[in-house]
Amino acid sequence: MNSVASKRLFQEYKHLTTDPPEGITAGPVNEDDLFLWEAMIQGPEGTPYEGGVFPAELKFPKDYPLMPPTMKFQCDIWHPNVYANGVVCISILHPPGDDPNHYEQASERWSPIQSVEKILISVMSMIAEPNDESPANVDAARMWRERRSEFDSRVKADVRKSLGL
Amino acid sequence: MDSAYDVPDSTDWLNTPLAALADLENALHCQICKEFYDTPMITSCSHTFCSRCIRTSLSADGRCPACRASDQASKLRNNWQLQEVVSTFLAARPQAIQIARAERDNANNARKPGKRKRAVLDSDEIAEVEKGGRTTRSKSRRTEASQLSQQETIEVEDSEGDDDFEPEQPKDDGLVECPLGCGKRMKIEAVEPHLDRCEDEKEAEKRAKSRTPLGAFGGSRASPRQTPRPQDRISELNYSLLKEGAMRKKMDELGLPSFGSKQLMVRRHTEWVNLWNASCDSSRARSKRDLLHDLDTWERTQGGKAPTSSQGHAIMRKDFDGAGWANKNKDDFSRLIADARRKKNATPAEPASKSEGVEGMGSSATHPDENPMSDGTLPQASSSQQCSGNAHANPSESAELGAPTLSTNGMHGTSSNLDNPQSPIQQPSEPANGHLEKTISGNGGDRRRESQDYHLNSQDGKEPCELPSHVATSPLKKMPMFSIPHELSET
Structure with missing residues (x-):
């Protein structure tokens, strides 16, 4: 079945496989279902996440690219913009239109011209620079704001744990 | 992996001596479908997208995906020059990529003298491809991909059944021509209401044509076989004013599937309008059967026949229950x-x-x-x-x-x-x-x-x-x- 969405997902898959951005790999979990992807993101250098590798799952709607996918980390990641269950809260993943709360510009939200690559790059920079304006994990946001050293050491401990060290 | 999925991509150029062409190829891609422009249309805000892509996008939220300026599908204009650039590039691409790859392989083999033999094989393969003869699997896939891409400029959608494509024989669609001679084809039932509007529509069309004289000539080289029958664009209906029964009747009139709720019919009609108008924009209009085939693909993936188990992909909607x-x-x-x-x-x-x-x-x-x-x-x-x-x-x-x-x-x-x-x-x-x-x-x-x-x-x-x-x-x-x-x- 060659729907618009699967054609585009395949195109993106090929592009990401042959020319992946640094520190990111992504692709369908199973090539029969292009609507479920797995991505690996390296912790950005110079941040407490450095050295970690964070697996995530991307689910695409049937009307992709009109609507954005959702992204969920498959590991523990202590971050102000990631819910406790791993779901990523970032403006590029929010459906097009205006934010009812006016926290985000419409231009920051999803648009069909975005891509998986841009999402993953955005998430990588989100990891490096949390946005505490509208946190998903409030406890993490508080710690990040008020007790940065505790935050850093907790993240580093998590990274070490995930690597089995 | 299904070989039909093997698509040309800008990354094909990377690691070849022509790596700079990757950017050129990217620039010739529509930002929505990430493929080569297919019937590029220019918006009021001067952005260009494939006709079908931008029409679908505009009917979803009425804004340009690039700059969020509000726009209407009726204001789209063909970008014939870009279309010509794309088709010229596509025509040159298979040869260029073969030369680039052969060059790369030569360079690789020169570095590894043990593999000298392989280079000879490669140039043989190219010769074979040019003759259209049998090739090794990887090569044939590459050429298949480039052929596929060429087809894609002609058709709006890459369709599975290419045999269905019969632009020269539209007469088998069970329609009759307008008795007033406007050249429009329609179902027998639709003739009566059409007669009332026929003259007005012809006038409107003439006016529209005189306003955009370039559109009629610009694409002449890209379309040597312009279909003789003019196709009129259709517009979306005022869905909120239509009751479910009336909507069903409209769908029947158009010869579209009329099952499902009103909401589903509205979505189906919108999709149809986009498909139809995209075909009108194209220098080669497609047969209704071909378009219906695409509508069926939509039906199976996103419409009424879409697998319902995919709740995991659900996204919050306005009609959230x-x-x-x-x-x-x-x-x-x-x-x-x-x-x-x-x-x-x-x-x-x-x-x-x-x-x-x-x-x-x-x-x-x-x-x-x-x-x-x-x-x-x-x-x-x-x-x-x-x-x-x-x-x-x-x-x-x-x-x-x-x-x-x-x-x-x-x-x-x-x-x-x-x-x-x-x-x-x-x-x-x-x-x-x-x-x-x-x-x-x-x-x-x-x-x-x-x-x-x-x-x-x-x-x-x-x-x-x-x-x-x-x-x-x-x-x-x-x-x-x-x-x-x-x-x-x-x-």
């Missing part, structure tokens, strides 16, 4: 209520207003949509506790705060204060700062953890990061938590 959601997550909600009750029982003294509050919570918890709102009211509730200690002194007032407007999240915060009638008396005796801190680190944190639980639950229910949870988190910005730390950080 709040009651159904509450029903589905009843277990979670009742668990939260039970949790709340248990916590309540843990505190010894319990005024009557308490259980009232829990009832109120139960009813409001069944409306997840309300939670964000009530979350928003929380800061007010807690600030009134902080600022005016006598807010608690009046049980009816606090019950008002605690009951329907407050939800699961709110209950733990307020109820612990509510339960403790002494607190208003104790609190004023504490130093103001200490009290603030206590409310924040104690109750505030607790309440927030609860609100997080709520998000957690709502997301485990396969609605990740949907609007409500986002809305629910945003008001947190107003919470004392962030205004006070700034006081703390100053010290």
